[in-house]
Amino acid sequence: MFKIIMISYYLISAFIAAMVFWNFWLEKKKVDRMILYLLVLVPLILRLLRIK
Amino acid sequence: MMRIKIILLIFLAIFLTISGFQLYQHRHYQLPIVAGPGVTRVVKLSHYLPALQGTMADTWVFFLEGKEQGGKVLILGNTHANEPEGMLATLVMIENGQVDRGTVIIIPQFNHSASRATRPGDGYPLFFEIPTGWGKKKFRMGNREASPLDQWPDPDVYIHYPERQLLSFLDARNVNRTWPGRPNGLPMEQVTYAAMELIRQEKVDLVIDIHGAETMFPVTNCIVAPEKSAKLATMVSLTVKAMEKFDNHVEPSPPKFRGLSHREIGDYSEAMPFLLEAPIPFLDQPTGPKTEKLLLDGRDPFLLRLARKNKLFVPYDETGWPIEKRVGQHLSVTLEILRQYSRRSPERSIILHHVPRYAEVVEKGVGFYFTDPSTVPPDRIYFN
Numbered sequence: 042m043f044k045i046i047m048i049s050y051y052l053i054s055a056f057i058a059a060m061v062f063w064n065f066w067l068e069k070k071k072v073d074r075m076i077l078y079l080l081v082l083v084p085l086i087l088r089l090l091r092i093k
Numbered sequence: 094m095m096r097i098k099i100i101l102l103i104f105l106a107i108f109l110t111i112s113g114f115q116l117y118q119h120r121h122y123q124l125p126i127v128a129g130p131g132v133t134r135v136v137k138l139s140h141y142l143p144a145l146q147g148t149m150a151d152t153w154v155f156f157l158e159g160k161e162q163g164g165k166v167l168i169l170g171n172t173h174a175n176e177p178e179g180m181l182a183t184l185v186m187i188e189n190g191q192v193d194r195g196t197v198i199i200i201p202q203f204n205h206s207a208s209r210a211t212r213p214g215d216g217y218p219l220f221f222e223i224p225t226g227w228g229k230k231k232f233r234m235g236n237r238e239a240s241p242l243d244q245w246p247d248p249d250v251y252i253h254y255p256e257r258q259l260l261s262f263l264d265a266r267n268v269n270r271t272w273p274g275r276p277n278g279l280p281m282e283q284v285t286y287a288a289m290e291l292i293r294q295e296k297v298d299l300v301i302d303i304h305g306a307e308t309m310f311p312v313t314n315c316i317v318a319p320e321k322s323a324k325l326a327t328m329v330s331l332t333v334k335a336m337e338k339f340d341n342h343v344e345p346s347p348p349k350f351r352g353l354s355h356r357e358i359g360d361y362s363e364a365m366p367f368l369l370e371a372p373i374p375f376l377d378q379p380t381g382p383k384t385e386k387l388l389l390d391g392r393d394p395f396l397l398r399l400a401r402k403n404k405l406f407v408p409y410d411e412t413g414w415p416i417e418k419r420v421g422q423h424l425s426v427t428l429e430i431l432r433q434y435s436r437r438s439p440e441r442s443i444i445l446h447h448v449p450r451y452a453e454v455v456e457k458g459v460g461f462y463f464t465d466p467s468t469v470p471p472d473r474i475y476f477n
Contacts, residue, residue, distance in 0.1 A: 043244075043278075043279060043280075046246065047244075047245055047246070050245060050246050065098070066098070069094060070094075072097055072101075075097070075098060075101055076101065079101055079102075079104075079105045082105070083105070083108070083109065086109060087109070087112075087113060087116070088241075088242075090113065091242050092113045092116050092117050092120070093113075093116050093213075093242075
């Protein structure tokens with residue numbers, strides 16, 4: 042049961058990371074928003090790569 | 094705009110590579126543990142609960158068995174992997190100890206997952222080094238709780254099993270809140286359950302769990318003992334005070350605070366538990382930067398000011414609380430527990446030799462007692 046919950050959290054993290062990156066890619070004007078999207082991505086990527 | 098996006102992505106990649114590489118190195122660094130002449134058998138903790146096999150929660154268990162039958166003691170280090178004096182004291186015993194009678198069982202990195210986690214937000218150093226006669230021995234600096242990579246997500250509230258007391262969400266990853274554990278629970282509950290199985294199957298008489306605590310925390314520089322261990326702990330405290338001139342008072346284990354080793358081991362097995370605390374200034378909040386130097390020498394100007402205002406629970410001066418004092422105290426108190434127990438129960442006595450006491454460790458340093466792994470046959474080295 043615990044492993045199923047853990048795997049589902051990884052899937053949720055991957056989904057959120059994909060959405061954030063998609064928003065970054067769609068942003069056409071504001072550089073500050075692009076930077077914010079990338080900052081939000083950092084912990085998600087580190088977790089998905091199982092580094093931190 | 095596309096050019097800006099590409100530049101930003103390159104910056105992100107550089108940032109992730111630099112930070113990620115350091116964190117990756119920390120998580121995958123292998124500490125060589127030298128099995129000294131007294132080590133007769135080494136198993137994994139998963140021997141007592143196969144569910145742990147192949148996980149980061151599994152860890153080495155060292156047996157030092159005497160020729161004569163006697164009592165048995167289990168000694169735990171790194172229950173909290175950011176209190177390294179416990180691990181260092183157990184490693185000194187593993188490398189140097191020899192048992193004449195009874196059995197000494199040692200788990201130097203009880204929360205193995207926590208030893209591979211860190212607190213970058215608190216500025217913890219990733220590693221620390223102990224000088225020895227043959228160079229420096231490098232250790233991972235761990236965290237109090239297991240890594241979220243090994244147990245995630247955290248619950249909103251941790252409900253202790255089996256007492257159902259509500260504890261902090263973080264305590265789900267703290268092996269000093271998950272005793273006595275359960276075989277099908279969270280990984281940290283499995284770790285404590287495996288240790289309980291070890292205690293029950295090996296018929297362990299004594300359990301000594303070695304920690305460090307803040308100088309501003311009242312439960313520091315002490316032996317925490319439940320009712321069944323209190324008399325022995327009091328004798329030990331008085332003896333080290335009289336013979337070795339250091340203070341180590343006795344704190345009663347609170348019966349209503351669940352999940353702690355000094356409470357649950359006593360309640361759920363025949364063993365007598367003891368939890369040892371030595372002051373570790375590194376863990377105090379109002380200090381300067383959390384450097385390797387502060388971790389090892391325990392000297393901090395802010396704590397010195399607080400000591401002058403009587404805000405600390407231990408004596409504190411310019412000499413700080415160096416690692417030699419902390420490890421030395423733990424070794425002396427452990428040896429004294431064994432001596433007092435052996436006097437009280439001669440048929441279950443445990444005789445451990447060649448482990449230094451407080452004064453020797455303070456004089457020679459901790460590193461003096463570590464062997465160069467390159468001079469030891471490979472089958473006597475265990476990587477954790």
